[in-house]
Amino acid sequence: MIKNILAVATVSLAFLACQPNSKKLPIIGDREVVEKVVDGKTVIDTIYPAIPNFEFLNQDSVLISDKNFENKIYVANFFFTHCPSICPTMQRNLLKAYEKFKGNSGVAFLSHSIDFKHDQPHVLKSYASKLGVDNDQWQFVTGSKADIYGISDKYLVFTKEDENVAGGYDHSGYLVLIDHEKHIRGVYDGTSEEETEKLLSDIDILLAEYK
Template sequence: MNIRKTYLFGISIALLALGCTGHSDKKLPIIGERETTERIVDGKTVVDTIYHQIPSFSFLNQDSINISDKTFDGKIYIANFFFTHCPSICPTMQRNLLKVYEKYKGDDRLAFLSHSIDFKYDSPSVLKAYAQKLGVDDTQWQFVTGSKKDIYGISEKYLVYTKEDASVPGGYDHQGYLVLIDQHKRIRGAYDGTNDEQVAQLFTDLDILLQEKP
C-alpha cells in the first residue's frame, strides 16, 4: 500500500468511527495507532493505553513569530494544510473553517492552525495578507510556514496527505481535512472541509469535545 492509500485508509477509518458515535455517548473516538504498556500496582498488573499524539513542532506564523506545540497546551484546536494560491479545494475548505472560527471567535478554549505546504512562496507577509483577506484579525487562528521537511513531516502526524507535485493545478497535492485535536494532542476527528455534511458534523463533534473533561 503506497503512502497516499495509507493516509486515505487511515482517514476512512477515522470517519467511520465518527459516524458510529452517537450523541448519547457524549464521547468522541481517539484516532490513530495506540500501544499498551503494563505496570504493577499493589501487586496487580495494570494495562495503560498510549494513544497517538501530535509531536513537538515549531513554525513561523503570519506575524513572523515562532510558535510551537506549547502554544496549544491545554487547548482544543483544529488543524489543516493549505496554500494561499491554491486553485482547487483550499478556498472552500478555508471558508468552511472560517465559519467555525466566527462561531468560536474569542473562546480561549479553542484555536486554529493552518499549515502552508508552499514553502517557496507563502512567507509570513503573504500569510498575513491572506489571513486579513479571510477576515482573521487575531492570534486565535495561526497561519504557519516552515521547511518542506518539517511541514510535510508534521502532516503525516495529522494523517493528512501532502505532496509537492508539478503535474497538478497549483503544484501541490493535498487533502482538505480539518483535523480536530484535543487538549492532550490526540486526534479526535477528521472532516472533509469541502463537504457540507462533514463540516456540520465537525460543529456537532466540537460541541461534544468542548464538554468533555480534559
C-alpha cells in the first residue's frame, strides 16, 4: 500500500510541476469523501489522513506531544542510535535540513527511535549532541514498542524487530514532511542527496503556504 501511495504522490508532484505558478504540495494518503449537512444543505467534504495525537519521552527525559508541533511544519523519521546501515546517512541528510532552518520557529524535526530497549533518553541525548544538535528544534524520542511502531504506519514508514538484519531492527529510511494540519505533504528517501535537496525545497514551498 505504501508503494502505491508514494507512486500516486510522485504522479501528483509531476502534475503540479507542469502547472504554471504552482507552488502547493499535494496531501499524501488515502482520503475519504463524505456528505454532511450544513445549514440544511448537503455538502461534500473531503477528509484527509492525519497524524494522530501522540506523546513520547524525549532526549531530556521530558514528555512531549503533538502539541509541541502546533503551528509548525516538521520532518519526522524513524531510526535507532546503533544502526549500522541506513541511519547514519539518513540522519546526516536530515542534519542538512536542520542546519538550513535552524532558528526558524516554524520548522521542527522529530526522530523516533525504534530501539525501545536500548535508546533511553540519556542515549538519545548523547547521540543528538554528537550529531551536532544543540537546541530543542530537533526532538529525539522513545516510547513503548506499541506506541512507536504503531505510529510509524501513520507516517507510511515500515518498522519491525528482525534478528536476521544488522542491528536487529528493520525500517524504511523515509523523511516525512508534515504540515500544520498534521497532513503528510512529502515523503523522501533519506539516504539520497537528491531527495534531501527536494525536501529542502519543499519545506520552503510549504512555509510559503502559511505566510
